[in-house]
């Protein structure tokens with residue numbers, strides 16, 4: 001058996017010079033060779049440093065106490081670790097960095113987030129640096145390092161690769177020219193879902209940019225097939241890992257009272273704008289799995305980190321829970337999160353409530369559903385499968 005929900009939410013302290021570094025499942029930047037190589041390479045330069053993809057904070061740790069270090073982080077899970085470790089950090093996308101303000105930028109390339117996000121991050125790094133400022137840039141040669149290094153050199157000027165360890169590369173660059181303006185960040189697109197047209201707006205780096213994922217479309221079809229359009233009106237619905245709202249918007253349009261939980265800030269911002277542009281309402285919480293619900297569930301979860309597992313209050317139980325969980329196979333982080341989604345669904349459903357999960361056919365969620373709910377049904381199998389489980393009624 002994997003992690004319980006309490007174990008998923010627990011912070012683990014690791015010793016570090018002068019304190020502890022907290023890590024947790026679902027938080028990036030730990031046991032990652034790119035971050036480790038960067039940590040081994042960075043050295044202080046000037047007064048102010050900026051870590052633009054800190055994760056749990058490993059890469060810029062050697063600068064702590066030797067320079068002023070700012071960190072911009074978008075993941076709620078990673079941000080909770082940074083705060084608990086006492087490392088200065090702000091929940092913000094990279095393009096919100098102060099301009100011409102830093103002597104040094106530390107950047108583990110966010111390669112998993114797609115080209116548009118990496119490019120916006122590189123331009124943000126160039127804009128954040130003062131003239132003559134430096135960047136430590138690290139990445140994996142199988143995940144586009146060479147191309148991004150070239151782009152970074154074109155933006156900044158001078159640069160050389162300091163270190164090659166297996167596929168991992170660390171480069172040092174220096175800003176020799178004025179940075180260009182930021183590329184336009186918002187991308188609108190239209191999609192028809194459950195017979196209605198929606199205009200989504202998203203920032204770079206979100207899941208399924210520019211087109212709603214087929215898996216999400218299939219989940220909506222299977223859900224309506226099971227409960228009917230009228231079975232959504234007035235129901236309390238939880239969307240776990242909501243992205244820019246491919247599930248939230250159509251369910252809100254059908255009259256569902258949707259709570260959307262999402263770990264990634266740029267997805268949260270995209271979802272909020274998409275709701276507004278389509279004149280729809282839902283409760284959007286920036287949340288590592290169901291953490292924000294445990295915090296009381298109002299606003300953006302800005303309360304201090306807790307290392308306690310969340311408790312369930314009556315008002316935080318749902319009639320329907322939907323999810324298209326993060327699915328990249330091979331990343332232990334991601335599988336921990338997907339499993340925590342199932343655990344959270346089992347914990348947060350009302351008795352008699354239904355859980356709808358869409359996944360790649362080769363991902364084996366069935367044993368976990370059987371264990372957590374006692375039974376499940378497969379509603380549909382095409383390119384993806386939609387699984388359904390009901391929470392037992394009391395008595």
Ligand SMILES: C[S@@+](CC[C@H](N)C(=O)[O-])C[C@H]1O[C@@H](n2cnc3c(N)ncnc32)[C@H](O)[C@@H]1O
Pocket residue numbers: 026077207208213216240241242243244245246247261262263264267287288289290323324325326327337
């Ligand atoms: C496969 S996408 C689905 C997005 C959206 N529901 C859709 O159908 O397009 C999974 C989403 O889960 C989010 N996610 C990943 N880890 C998370 C976590 N720990 N807590 C909440 N959301 C998370 C990702 O940022 C991503 O937006």
